[in-house]
Amino acid sequence: MSKPGQRVLSSLRQMILSGELKAGERIAEIPTAEALGVSRTPIRIAFRTLEQEGLLIKLERRGYRVREVTNDEVCDSVEVRGVLEGLAARQAAEKGVTEKQKQELQTCLELGGSLFAKGYVTEEDLETYHDLNKRFHSLIIEASNNSTIAAALNRNEHMPFASVSSLAIDRHDLPREYRRFNFAHMQHHAAFDAITHGQGARAEAIMREHANATLRYTDLFCAQPTDKNIIRVIGGAD
Template sequence: MSKPGQHVLITLRKMIASGELPAGERLAEIPTAEALGVSRTPVRIAFRTLEQEGLLSKAGARGYVVRAVSADEIAGAVEIRGVLEGLAARQAAERGLSSATRAALQECLDQGDALFAKGYVTEEDLEVYHDLNLRFHQLLLAASGNPAIAETLARHAALPFASVSALAVNLNDLAREYRRFNFAHMQHHTVVDALVHGQGARAESIMREHANVTLRYREMLSDTGSDVTILRK
C-alpha cells in the first residue's frame, strides 16, 4: 500500500477506535477524501481493508457505515485467539523446536530486550515492537506444525482486534504502555522457556494469558479522550 494509503488507513482506524467516527456513522469516498486531503483511491482501498477487519460494513453501492464494536465482541475474539495460540504453543513444545526456529525466537527476544532496556518507549519503538511481536507469533504458529491453526486464525482475523497484528496504543500514556508491552515481552520469554523445555501445558497456559493483554482495548474504546492509535500491517 502507498504511503498516502497507509496514512488514510491509520487515520480512519484511529478515528473509529477513539469514537471520533461513532458506530452508525456513514462514510462515503468523496467527502472522506476531501476531509483527509487525498484522492479517492486510497480512501477506497482503506474502506475495503477496514471492512475486512470488521470495523466497517457495506451500506449501499459505494458507502460504508461504522460498525458497533462492543466490549464483549472484542473479548470473545481475543479469547478465541488465546485458545488457538495456546494450542499452537502446546503442540510446538510437544513437537520440539528446530534449531532455526529457536534461533529466530531468540532473536525476537533479544530485539525486544534492547527496545525496553532504556525504561521507556516512544511511538516509533512501539511500531518496532509491533513488527517483532508479529514475527514472534508467526514463528510460534509455524512451530506447531499444524497449519489448521493459522488458517483458523486467518478466518477470525476479520473480527475487531482479533488479529495479533492489530495493536492499540494510547499515545497520551506511554509510561503505562511501556509497562504493558514490557510485560507482554516478558511473557514471550517465559513461553520460549516452556517451549525449549518441552512443557506443553505451561506453554499453552502462558499464551492463553498472553492474549488477555489485548483486552485493554475495551477501556481504550470507551475512553474517547484517549489518543489511541491502531498499529496494524
Template sequence: MSKPGQLVLVALRKMIASGELAAGERLMEIPTAQLFGVSRMPVRMAFRTLEQEGLLVRFGGRGFQVRSVSADDIAGAVEVRGVLEGLAARQAAERGLSEAARAVLELCLMQGDQLFDKGYVTEDDLEIYHDLNMRFHQIIVEGSHNPAIADALARNDHLPFASVTALAVDREDMAREYRRFNYAHMQHHSVFDALVSRQGARAEAIMREHANATLRYAEVFSSATADQRMKIILRTE
C-alpha cells in the same frame, strides 16, 4: 496496496478507533476521496480491507457503514485468539522447534530486551515492538505445523481489533505502557522457555494468558470518552 491506499487505510482505522467515525456513520467513496485528496481507487481498496477486518459493513449497495463494536465483541475475539495461539504453542512445543525457528525467537527476545532494559519506552520503541511481536507470534503458529490454526486465526482476524498486529497505546501514560508491554515481553521469555523445554501444557497456558494484553482495547471502548480515545495511537498494519 498502493501508498495512497495504505495512507487512507491507516487514517480510517485511527478515526474509527478514536470515535471520530462513530458506529453507524456512513462512508462513501467520492467524499472520502475528496477528504484525503486521492482518487476513488485507493479509497475503494481501503474500504474493502476495513470490511474484511470487520470495521465496516456494506450499506445499501452504495457505500459502507462503520460497524458497532463493543467491549464484549473485542474480548470474545481476543479470547478465541488466545485459545488458537495456545494450541499452536502446545503443538510447537510437543514437536520441537527447528533451529531456524529458535534463532528467530531468540532474536525477537534480544531486540525486546534492548527496548525495555533502559526502563522506559518511546512511541518509536513500540513501533519496533509491534514488528518483533508479530514475528514472534507468527513463528509459534508456523511451528505448530498445523495449517488449520493459521486458517482459523486468519478468519478471527477479520473481527474488530482481534489481530495480534493491533496495538493500542496511550501516549498520555507511557510509564504504564512501559509496564504493560514489558510484562508482555516477559511472557515471551516464559513461553520461549516452555517451547524449548518441550513443555506443551505450560506453553499453551502462557499464550492464552498472553492474549489478555490485547484487552486494552476493551478498556478503551468501554470506559474512555471520545476526547480520551483521540489520544490513543492505533497500529494495525
C-alpha cells in the same frame, strides 16, 4: 503494508475505538484523507483492511459505515484466538522447535527488548514492534506444524480485534503504551522459555493469557474505564 500505510491504519483503528469515529457514522476516502493529511491510496487500503477486520461496513454507494463493536464480540473472538495460539504453543513445545525457529524467536525477543530498554517508546518503536510481534506469533504457529490451527486463525481474524495485526496506538498517551507493550513483550519471553524447554502445558497457558491480557488488564493500561456495552480498549497488543 508500508510504514505510512500502517500508521494510517493504526490511527483509524484508534479513532474508532476512542469513539472519535462513532458507530453508525459514514466515512469516505476524501475527507478522511484530508483529515489525516495523506493521499487517498493508504485510506483506501486501510478501509478495506478495517472492513475485513469487522470494524467497517461497505455501503452500496460510496463509502463505509463504522460498525458497532460490542464488548462480548471482542472478548469472544480474542478468547478463540487465545485457545488456538495456546494449542499451537503447546504443540510446538511438545514437538520441539528447530534450531532456526529458535534463533528467529530469540531474535524477535532481542530486537523487541532493545525498543523497551530505554524506558519509553516512540510511535516508530511501536510500528517496529508490530512487525516483530507478528513474526513472533507466526513462528509459534509455524512451529506447531498444524495447518488446521493456521486456517482457523485466518478465519477468526475477520472478527474485530481478533488478529494479532490489529494494532492501534494511542499517540496521546505513549507512557501507557510503553507499559502495555512492554508487558506483552515480557509474556513473549515467558512463552519462549516454556516452548524451548518442552513445557507444553505452561506454554499453552501463557499464550492463552497473552491473548486476553489487553482485555482483562485494562486498568493497568487505561486511565478511563471501558464503556459497559462498547469496547474501548486497544486490541492487538499481544
